[in-house]
Amino acid sequence: MVESANNCDKTLPNKAQLKPPNIHIGVIPWLHKNLFSGLFNSVITLLTMYLLFLFIPPLFNWLFIDAIWTADNRNACDAEGAGACWAFISSRFPQFMYGFYPEELYWRPNLTGIFLIVLIIPLFIQRFPYKYYLSAFILLIYPFIAYVLLHGGYWGLEVIETAKWGGLMLTLVIAAVGMMAALPFGIILALGRQSEMPVIKSVCIVFIEFWRGVPLITVLFMSSVMLPLFFPEGTDFDKLLRAMIGISLFQSAYIAEVVRGGLQAIPKGQYEAAQALGLSYWKSMGLIILPQALKTVIPGIVNTFIALFKDTTLVLIIGLFDLLSIIQQANSDSYWLGFDTEGYIFAASVFWIFCFAMSRYSIALEHKLHTGHKR
Amino acid sequence: MPDPGSILEMRGVHKWYQDFHVLKDINIKVSKGERIVICGPSGSGKSTLIRCINHLEEHQQGEIVVDGIIMDADLKHIEQVRKEVGMVFQHFNLFPHLSILDNLTLAPVWVKKMPKKDAEEIAMTYLKRVKIPEQAKKFPGQLSGGQQQRVAIARSLCMNPKVMLFDEPTSALDPEMISEVLDVMVELAEDGMTMLCVTHEMGFAKKVANRVIFMDEGEIIEENEPEEFFNNPVNERTKLFLSQIIQH
Numbered sequence: 001m002v003e004s005a006n007n008c009d010k011t012l013p014n015k016a017q018l019k020p021p022n023i024h025i026g027v028i029p030w031l032h033k034n035l036f037s038g039l040f041n042s043v044i045t046l047l048t049m050y051l052l053f054l055f056i057p058p059l060f061n062w063l064f065i066d067a068i069w070t071a072d073n074r075n076a077c078d079a080e081g082a083g084a085c086w087a088f089i090s091s092r093f094p095q096f097m098y099g100f101y102p103e104e105l106y107w108r109p110n111l112t113g114i115f116l117i118v119l120i121i122p123l124f125i126q127r128f129p130y131k132y133y134l135s136a137f138i139l140l141i142y143p144f145i146a147y148v149l150l151h152g153g154y155w156g157l158e159v160i161e162t163a164k165w166g167g168l169m170l171t172l173v174i175a176a177v178g179m180m181a182a183l184p185f186g187i188i189l190a191l192g193r194q195s196e197m198p199v200i201k202s203v204c205i206v207f208i209e210f211w212r213g214v215p216l217i218t219v220l221f222m223s224s225v226m227l228p229l230f231f232p233e234g235t236d237f238d239k240l241l242r243a244m245i246g247i248s249l250f251q252s253a254y255i256a257e258v259v260r261g262g263l264q265a266i267p268k269g270q271y272e273a274a275q276a277l278g279l280s281y282w283k284s285m286g287l288i289i290l291p292q293a294l295k296t297v298i299p300g301i302v303n304t305f306i307a308l309f310k311d312t313t314l315v316l317i318i319g320l321f322d323l324l325s326i327i328q329q330a331n332s333d334s335y336w337l338g339f340d341t342e343g344y345i346f347a348a349s350v351f352w353i354f355c356f357a358m359s360r361y362s363i364a365l366e367h368k369l370h371t372g373h374k375r
Numbered sequence: 376m377p378d379p380g381s382i383l384e385m386r387g388v389h390k391w392y393q394d395f396h397v398l399k400d401i402n403i404k405v406s407k408g409e410r411i412v413i414c415g416p417s418g419s420g421k422s423t424l425i426r427c428i429n430h431l432e433e434h435q436q437g438e439i440v441v442d443g444i445i446m447d448a449d450l451k452h453i454e455q456v457r458k459e460v461g462m463v464f465q466h467f468n469l470f471p472h473l474s475i476l477d478n479l480t481l482a483p484v485w486v487k488k489m490p491k492k493d494a495e496e497i498a499m500t501y502l503k504r505v506k507i508p509e510q511a512k513k514f515p516g517q518l519s520g521g522q523q524q525r526v527a528i529a530r531s532l533c534m535n536p537k538v539m540l541f542d543e544p545t546s547a548l549d550p551e552m553i554s555e556v557l558d559v560m561v562e563l564a565e566d567g568m569t570m571l572c573v574t575h576e577m578g579f580a581k582k583v584a585n586r587v588i589f590m591d592e593g594e595i596i597e598e599n600e601p602e603e604f605f606n607n608p609v610n611e612r613t614k615l616f617l618s619q620i621i622q623h
Contacts, residue, residue, distance in 0.1 A: 272431050273468035277482035277534065278457035287481060292472050371472055371514040 074336060088339040089346050092330045096346070099166015099321050105158065109169045112149045116142065139180060162240040166321035168350060174244055174312045174322065179305050181248035186255025187294075191285060193260055204256070211253035216311055219246040224318040243315050251308045258300035262293030295369050302362035306355045313351075323347055382407045382569055383428065383538055388437035390423060397423050398434065399593040405538075410570045412580040412601075415590035416616060421573045424590070425540045428571070429453075429460045442537055458486060461531030465543040467523040469515035475502070475526050476511040479533050487534070494533070501529035505559050521552030525559050532563075539563065541572040575620060581605060589613045 035045045066083030068076045070090060077085035089096070098106055119138050122128040150173070152159045165173065192204035211219075223246040224239060231237060266289055274284030294301070316325030327343040330336065383405040390398040397420045405411060413421045426432040427439060430446055430453045439446040441456045470478050479498035483489040489497075502508040505525035507518075515523055524544055531539060541560070545553045557579050564570060564583040574580070580587050580601055587604040589597040589612075597604065597613045608614045 267466075267468075269464060269466050269468035270470065273462075273464065273470070275431060276429055276457060276460075276462040276464075277530070278454055278486040279482065280454065283485050287485060288470055292470075295472065369472075371516060 077339070084342050084345070085339045086342065088330075088336050088342055091336075095167060095330065096323060096326055097167045098169050099326055100164040101160060101166070101169065102164070105160065108149050108152075108157070108160075112146045113172075115145070115149075143177075143180070162238055165240065167326050168323045170240075170315075170320060171309075171312050171322045171324075174240075174247060174315060175305075175309045177244045178247045178251055178308050178312070181244075182251035182255050182304075182308070183301070185248065185252040187259050187290065189252060189256035190259035190263060193256065194263055208253045208256050211250050212257070214250075216247070216250055216314055217317060219250050220314055220318050222246070239318065240320060243318060243320060247308065247312070251304060254304045254307075255301065258297050258304055259293060261300065262295075262297035263289065265296050266293055295366075298362050298366050298369075302358055306358055309355060309358070310351060323350060380406055382442050383571075384438075384440045385424075385428075386438045386440075388424075388427065388434045388439060390420075390427065390432065390434045390436075397593050398427070401437070401595060403588070403595070405569060405571065407537075408567045408569055409585045410564050410568075410583050411572065411586050411588060412584040413571065413573045413588045413590060414575060414577075414580070414616075415596075419590040420593040421590045422542050425462075425542055425571055425573055428538075428540060429457050429462055431462075458534060459537045460540060461534060461536035461538070462540045463524070463527050463531055463542065463544045465546050467515070467520070467527045467547075469523055469527055469530070471515050473514075474511070475507075475513055475515065475518070478515065478526060479530050482530070482534050497533055498529070501532045502526075504532075504562075505529045506555075519552060520548045521555045524548065524552075524556045528556075528559055528563070538569045538571065541570065541574065543573050543575070545574065545576055577605070577620065589616065591616070 036042045062083040064083075066081060068082055068085050068087050071077065071085075071087035074085070074087070076082065077087060094103065094106070098109060101109060116138070119134065119142065122134055123131055128134075148154045148157065150160070150165070151162065189204050189208055192200045193208065195201045195204070220243060223242040227242055228237065270288055270292065271284065274288040279287065312322055313324040315322050316328070321329065324347050327347045331340045331343045381404045383403070385401050385403045388398055388401040389396070401424060403411075413424065415421050423432055427434045428441065428446075433448070434446075442459055444452050444455050444459075446452060446456060469475075470481070473481065476495060476498055479501065480491065480494035483494040483497065484491055499508055499511065502511055505528055507522055507525055510518060510522060510526070515526070518526065528544075544560070545556050548556065553576070557576060560570075560572070560579065561583055570583075572579075572584075584601045586598060587601050588595055589604070589608075589610070591612050597608065597610045599609075604613075605617065608617055
């Protein structure tokens with residue numbers, strides 16, 4: 001019986017496989033079809049081309065051709081016909097990257113970053129056998145190593161106060177801590193919100209709705225201004241730490257709602273099959289439900305992460321010098337006055353590179369995890 | 376007290392969905408190795424009945440005893456029963472993110488703490504038994520419905536259950552795939568597995584069942600050996616039901 005079903009198509013005479021009709025077209029037909037298909041479209045096309053011609057070449061000249069890339073002082077930038085003054089950026093570059101971290105100790109943040117990259121590379125190698133251990137190491141142990149390296153105080157490393165941290169390094173630290181804390185916490189909140197136990201459920205709902213209902217700026221203000229009021233006099237609670245806790249709690253509420261959407265998309269039969277096999281609640285969540293739910297919400301999670309990454313710039317209002325705020329500070333340097341545009345373009349480019357990379361990674365991850373089972 | 380000869384017993388089981396009385400005083404006793412087919416019109420409570428056995432649904436009154444374990448709200452008992460009772464669903468419910476082999480080894484490894492290697496060996500034995508060992512590395516989405524259902528049966532068997540529950544295992548299948556699944560079920564019955572099967576496949580019932588139970592509106596209306604059941608139904612509703620499904 002079984003075999004006969006499989007043999008069915010073999011016994012039928014095979015009709016010759018026909019090729020699809022030739023759909024390859026040349027440049028001219030393509031232009032005609034896509035750009036000049038009618039009077040209206042032709043006008044729009046010509047108009048767009050004219051506008052591009054008007055704006056692109058001067059912009060390109062300013063950005064690259066006429067730009068001053070290196071200079072010891074601003075004289076070259078002030079010259080007639082000079083383009084973008086990238087010399088301003090390069091003269092301040094170390095500060096944009098490390099803030100007020102002591103120059104002779106730049107190796108510590110560098111090492112922290114390189115170490116992370118070295119740890120992450122094997123995760124992308126298909127055949128690497130210890131992925132779970134390595135991930136656990138990155139999530140559970142690496143943060144402490146990073147803390148010791150950046151902050152010091154152990155192994156004879158000099159203590160560098162977080163107040164001296166700044167620039168891209170601070171942005172990355174806040175974003176990484178925010179993501180690593182918000183994702184697990186958000187998942188737990190999402191599961192809690194689906195719980196059948198009324199106390200857990202209502203605690204999670206109240207938490208999520210509270211943090212979603214307040215603006216991040218308020219959270220940051222509260223963490224830096226109000227929170228110290230609740231602690232006994234003289235307690236020094238690191239400002240950066242407070243900001244990171246605030247951002248993590250805030251983002252975890254968003255992650256929780258994204259994950260909840262994924263949980264709802266899982267058919268009830270999956271829960272039942274897991275139960276019927278005798279899997280406990282945590283095992284069925286961890287092995288069956290969450291892997292599928294998280295996969296479906298990768299775009300939503302990455303979206304939240306990108307928002308988080310850009311929201312780190314808000315820490316400037318509580319006096320932390322992340323990439324954007326340190327660039328802003330440099331803008332107001334009386335010697336380099338007047339090059340705000342270059343500063344902001346640089347900030348925007350750096351943020352764009354990181355966000356775009358996250359976006360591409362999420363797409364690659366979706367493809368990799370796709371097992372062809374859309375029902 | 377539970378009868379030592381029976382592996383599954385339901386005594387005076389009632390269940391309500393809110394105010395709706397879905398199961399009314401269900402009494403069933405199943406001995407080891409018995410094959411029971413449950414049939415009846417849709418909405419008669421037959422799926423609910425077998426889902427109560429492994430506590431996918433909770434009954435509110437009466438007693439369900441599986442292999443000496445009394446089913447109550449105690450999580451320990453529920454987990455114990457689920458280890459011994461396999462279930463096959465109408466929509467297969469394979470885990471789409473896992474390969475066929477991983478679908479089969481998941482419960483033995485995580486519930487029974489079996490070493491992965493042993494679990495894979497057992498999984499391959501059962502895949503051979505349902506005649507699709509060559510699909511082990513594929514994902515459920517790449518298999519036909521009939522193949523998926525056979526994998527689902529193999530997945531349950533990997534836990535070495537004492538009782539197998541089938542909840543309309545062929546209802547979601549294309550006609551030409553029904554027999555490949557029924558063949559596997561017949562073989563299983565011949566090996567002496569205790570089976571409770573909700574199905575409309577009357578040919579299957581005639582061939583393998585020891586008893587046929589007919590349900591309507593949450594009650595067991597008639598219960599008999601297949602021959603008697605099909606040839607001399609006693610109750611009017613049974614007669615009507617049988618005439619309707621045989622008509623076409």
